[in-house]
Amino acid sequence: MKLKNICLGIVCVAALSACADKMDYHEYTTYDKEYVFSDFGRTAGFVNNIYSYLDADLPGLTSLASACDEAEMALTYSSVLDYTNGNWSALNPKSQWGYYTAIREINYFLKEGTGLDFYDLRFQIDYQSQMNRYNRYPYEVRLLRAYYYFLLVRAYGDVPFTTEVLTEAEANSITRTPASEIFDFIVKECDLVAVKLPVKYSGLDNDAAGGADNPETGRVTRGVALALKARTLLYRASKLFNESEDKTLWKEAATATKAVIDYCNENEISLGAYTALWGTDNYKAAEVIFARRLGDMNSPEWYNFPIGMENANSGNCPTQTLVDAYEMQDGSTPDPSNPYEGRDPRMGMTIAVNGDKWPDANPYPLEIYYGGRNGLPVSYATPTGYYLKKYLDSSIDISDSDGTGGKRHSWITFRLGEFYLNYAEAVFKYLGSADATSGEFDMSAREAVNKIRKRTGVNMPEFPSGMSNADFWTRYKKERMVELAFEGHRFWDIRRWKEGGITSISRMGITLNANQTLTYTKTTKPLVWEDKMYFYPIPDSEIRKNGNLTQNAGW
Template sequence: MINKIRTSVFVVCAAGCLASCSDQMDYNEYNIFDKDYITQNFKNVGGFMTDIYNTVDYDFGNYSSGAMQASATDESEYSILGNAIEDFYNGAWSPTNAKSSVWTNMYKGISTCNHVIHELQGLSFDELKLNSDYAAQLHRYENYKYESRFMRAYFYFCLVRQYGDVPLVTQQITAEEANSISQTSADDIFKFIMDECADIQSLIIEDYSNLGELSTGTEETGRADQLAVLALKARAALYWASPLFNPNGDKERYRTAALYTKELLDAAQKRGKDLTAKYADLWAAESFNTPGIMKEILYGRRYYKNSSGDNMVETNNYPVGIEGGAGGNCPTQNLVDAYDMLNGKSIGEAGSEYDEKNPYQNRDPRLAATVAVNGDQWPTYSGAAKIETFHGGVNGEPLTGATPTGYYLKKLCNGAISLASNSKFTASRHTWLTFRMGEFYLNYAEAVFKYLGDANAVTVEFPMSACAAASMTRKRAGMPAFEEGMDAATFWTKLCNERFVELAFEGHRFWDVRRWKEADKYFKNIVEMKLTKETDGSITYTRKNVSRQWDDKMYFFPIPQTELIKNKNLKQNSGW
């Protein structure tokens, strides 16, 4: 059940110490050494931290051979038929086809964290004592245990949101113990996560980019710091308060979530954090070292194969019809419809001025930053043509892999990359945004609204209203703030829609709809847009509804059958 490293044998990355912000965190050469060898060398111990950071999840199309988890939701549809992402909605999902990578990887990461926490403490590293930066390096080492405790808590968050009750392991255990341990309730897992974060938030390094005389000379902004800890605590509290984990509707859980989120926002703002000026910049190649962009990022998972970067997200999602394009994760009409008009009204609202013949005019600017529509120059590199997503177009059906929805994905991609064989710019760095300020303004809005029951209510405890918090991301995009005075049902609809738009393709939709227990509303039908070019050159837009399967057992993943066979004390999730 649990990937273990026994106390007598250690696995360490041969490449050495944990990567900084300018280094890659993907190593794949391993050597086996005993504990005495590992603990005598600072770089060897750092290799364990590299392994831990490499376990942090991200989804640039690596979830299922090019498909993002978004394509198992109403955000997108994967254009290449037969991809395993379809199992989520075609009935092929089961305990023997359990999508168990998170179970495997998170427990591997937890095992490594437990080793750092319990086996690699109290070291002094004689080989560094004569170095001028010895104090700085030792300070870095002493923070490993807090980073490991944070990461262990994060890995448990990934497990509990996916499975509910899971085994809780905080010590080194034998193979026999691993295969006989029982599950801990989801409530207790959430409490463990929040308690761990509360315990280490004042102990972990506050800001790796500002270590003063303890700096090692490199701003290691890719490492987890105090704000990452506060962010995990706040997000876990919101999930714990949500209907999937809070069937009795305990409002005090929402109060806890609101308090933790306010604590994060206050601490972040004190450090100069806030929303970056331009939404699309968050996924720019240099986001990790550009101050105006970094101010929104609380923690990001760096991904690049070498010093020049990588092009996985572009290879997976560039339009069919250009060299190297695969089609990939194509935004749905459901998502496109979610973007309001520039006047702040939804497309179906009276006075919106929505024009069905020119459906992309005067829309929320985040639409153009996220979705490539017919007629866009996409990608954006010099010489790229305007895409044609209509039937028979250069990038449209019936080409194999062409978009079935009428759209291609822009967000997360670097449009300056050319996949052409003669291109000189074929890769760049990418950062998966695990935690960012935009999410937490929306999280605060949700928690305060659910606790106070009124979108405009404020208290001494919560001086910012849900409506004001939910408007932050809209105003950044150049959209009007939400109108005050909305009734509760209207505000909840607007808030859910704002999350859909602001956080599209960032890994939230799959989990938001589940924790809200609203999959019947959102996941049973997607809409494709079929474009036809008429003889006069005009485009006709025709909606096509596509049904998908949903069963309430799918709110949680099945425990992998292989784990149930190995450990008779594990219980399968209901319905599987």
């Protein structure tokens, strides 16, 4: 198991993009703790390495969007297909166990790297500003540890838990702690560290992380603590972890989520343009609470630009299932001969359809119909009838001759839009209807959803008052699928709701007729689903090392 004692030789190898946040990265190969923790720069490098384990799911070869019903992976050799073709197993576990490496480093830092005074450096001109940053490190890493435990519980349910530095023997004998206890720990940690973290790093007084010209904006903030607490409580209240559907858990989730919304309102974090959520400056979008900077790259474009373009590989192709979630702006039924006209504007921002001129370097409108330049039977052409736009940079040229190279990409971990939806869900589940309010919750679930639907550039008709509970819940799930498409939520939402897994996806076949009209034919592809897939399997290799570990049911 990876919960081993950290040796005195520590290797920090994963780079954390500096971008504009100055979180400089250092490599250590043979240095012991006295060396690492005797210098501000080396200590910062150790802490920054802990950030490097943060998750991100930009569209790529293993994006979880293609492990559910958001997308279908066109590249048939991708291992992401194992999630839905029956090849997922404890021997092929899609392991999330690597977060224990980060937890191990955090436990080590909290044991060996805190409470220092760097006495030998006291005459440095920036000594106090460096100390101010250093004294905040314990709260930063504790919040990161809470987040990593959230990711593990989300995937596995009950998991091994420790806040100590374990010997190898201890690590290989540890048992699983109930998920409810780990949720309690996460919530408590968020409450304790929130008040110790700044709202933002710009403007901090005499602080090495708060330079006026270039603050370290990649660090966790008070808002991150509030957001993690709220998301954790939402998951805890959901059926996967709340079989009895205890409404008090939904109340706790609603309260914590309202606190996030209030925090955003108080700190000028607001809904902006939907398309601001991707592109080189998406981490600056008005509603972002936290984003992980990933640096300059073009791999999302290389994997996902339409086949038929030089070096493009189709990648994660949005499904007809997702397209069907986009409502018509006027509430009508789509025209079968022109099925995209009049749809929710977010569809055109997220999905490329036949006839679109996209991306910029493509000299032709997309020909996704059978026999077209970008359609079947070309090898690896989209199997669904669509290509992806969201989180891709249309200005990037991936051709060998005119390529622009990579541009900055960032993964948004927490944003305000998610929490309006989370609030709607929690309040609906607690109060029992879409229109209900109370003294504590003066915004109804319906009103919260409408905040999203009326955001800049979307302006969809509001959910009406008087909706039945069944109608609201159905439309809420579609709204969530649309708003959060390709942002790493759908795969997990399906599981936490525990309403039945994904057994099929819909595709769109397009035929070019002799008279140049198009015929659209919807088809269905079955997927493998078993209820054991609500949780990941514990990797067989970990079970073999630790006889006290038990496997999740069914695996």
